Amino acid sequence: MYDIVYFDMKRAISNPSSKHNLALREGDSIIIPIALDIVQITGELNNIEGNSISAPFFGKRANYYIRNFAGGYSKDNQQSNTLVVHANGVTRKAMNFGLFSISPKVKPGSTIKVISEHKVKRKKKEDIDYNKHIESVITKITAVMSLWLLIDRVNNSF
Numbered sequence: 001m002y003d004i005v006y007f008d009m010k011r012a013i014s015n016p017s018s019k020h021n022l023a024l025r026e027g028d029s030i031i032i033p034i035a036l037d038i039v040q041i042t043g044e045l046n047n048i049e050g051n052s053i054s055a056p057f058f059g060k061r062a063n064y065y066i067r068n069f070a071g072g073y074s075k076d077n078q079q080s081n082t083l084v085v086h087a088n089g090v091t092r093k094a095m096n097f098g099l100f101s102i103s104p105k106v107k108p109g110s111t112i113k114v115i116s117e118h119k120v121k122r123k124k125k126e127d128i129d130y131n132k133h134i135e136s137v138i139t140k141i142t143a144v145m146s147l148w149l150l151i152d153r154v155n156n157s158f
Helices: 009-014 062-069 130-157
Strands: 038-043 052-056 082-085 091-093 111-114
Touching: 038 062, 052 062, 062 082, 062 111
Parallel strands: 038 111
Antiparallel strands: 038 052, 082 091, 082 111
């Protein structure tokens, strides 16, 4: 089992006292992901083929790839539900400013995820029927008292 640690190599090299400058110990391993020149698009999309598309990298924002390669957003979705997961694991979310939102920048090897927004329907609270609860409690107390009296009579008869 291993933990994944993300850091910025440029910051680590430029500033030795930076928090990105990590010390390696015996047994540590460095995994550098393969940077592909494609962008993976998944999630709630309007594509017919399935829910995952690979597109060539053009250096645009996530919204460009979703509109031009994935058929746009589904009718239940919005641009603000877009996430971009870069090859190093860092995730960026679309910034929502009320009237408009800005989709995140995409780098080579990134994955664009369009997350569906499920609204949870809450059940209406029902009024408490106190008579029903009082009746249930009295019935249980009566049953326990009857059992106790029955055991007491049986023990006293011998």
